[in-house]
Amino acid sequence: TILPKAMVIGGGVSGMNSALELATQGFETHLVERDNTLGGNARKLRITAKGEDIQAHLAELTAKIEAQPLIKVHLGSTLKKVSGFVGNFKTTLASDKGEEVVEHGAAIICTGASEYKPAEYLYGQHKAVMTHQEIDAAFISGELDPAKVGSAGFILCVGSREPERPYCSKVCCTHSIESAIYMKQANPNCQVTIIYRDMRTFGEREYLYRKAREAGVLFIRYNLDRKPVV
Secondary structure: OOEEEEEOOEEEEEHHHHHHHHHHOOEEEEEOOOOOOOOOOHHHHHOOOOEEEEEHHHHHHHHHHOOEEEEEEOOOOOOOOEEEEOOEEEEEEEEEEEEEEEEEEEEEOOOOOOOOOOOOOOOOOOOOOOOHHHHHHHHOOOOHHHHHEEEEEEEOOOOEEEEEOOOOOOOHHHHHHHHHHHHHHHOOEEEEEEEEEEOOOHHHHHHHHHHHHOOOOOOEOOOOEEOOOO
């Protein structure tokens, strides 16, 4: 017997969209998130590379989830046990309210990702050294006012494109440039410097790079054998 129910594991934007799509098709859907709030990494991001308001989109998605009667949200919940087979699963969810067994026919896993936390450049030792998500979160909360920032420096490829992580993260260059433009627009006198190895603002994101240059953002290149020192 194939149960006409589904479970989406992970309450970030991908999980939220998956749950809404399943519910739209008529499936009773259980959306499981280990945090006490939906949204995942999107809660810490301000805008997309095209200038779209992420927080507004997240609020819209959340409202749709809450208004969809076929979606049951399990916040603060984790998977304790899974049994069964394709089309007929039994999953035990654990939370501070106890355990709950959910029967479902299919599962979509949207586990998201975690931002890399460096052990260099004084991160964790000086409050002014922040990651991309921490900067955006500070902008969103108002803790950091871009109009009051006199100077800022962005170091790219931290922890990536090195032997232990030989790949490019693909988003860091664009995010740095977007943040730099945001600071320059709020305070044209702010000195913003981006220290990079290779600038990878591919596709239409090249326009953001040109916009940053025109705004006066400085770009300084470095090599792996001569890394910046903070």
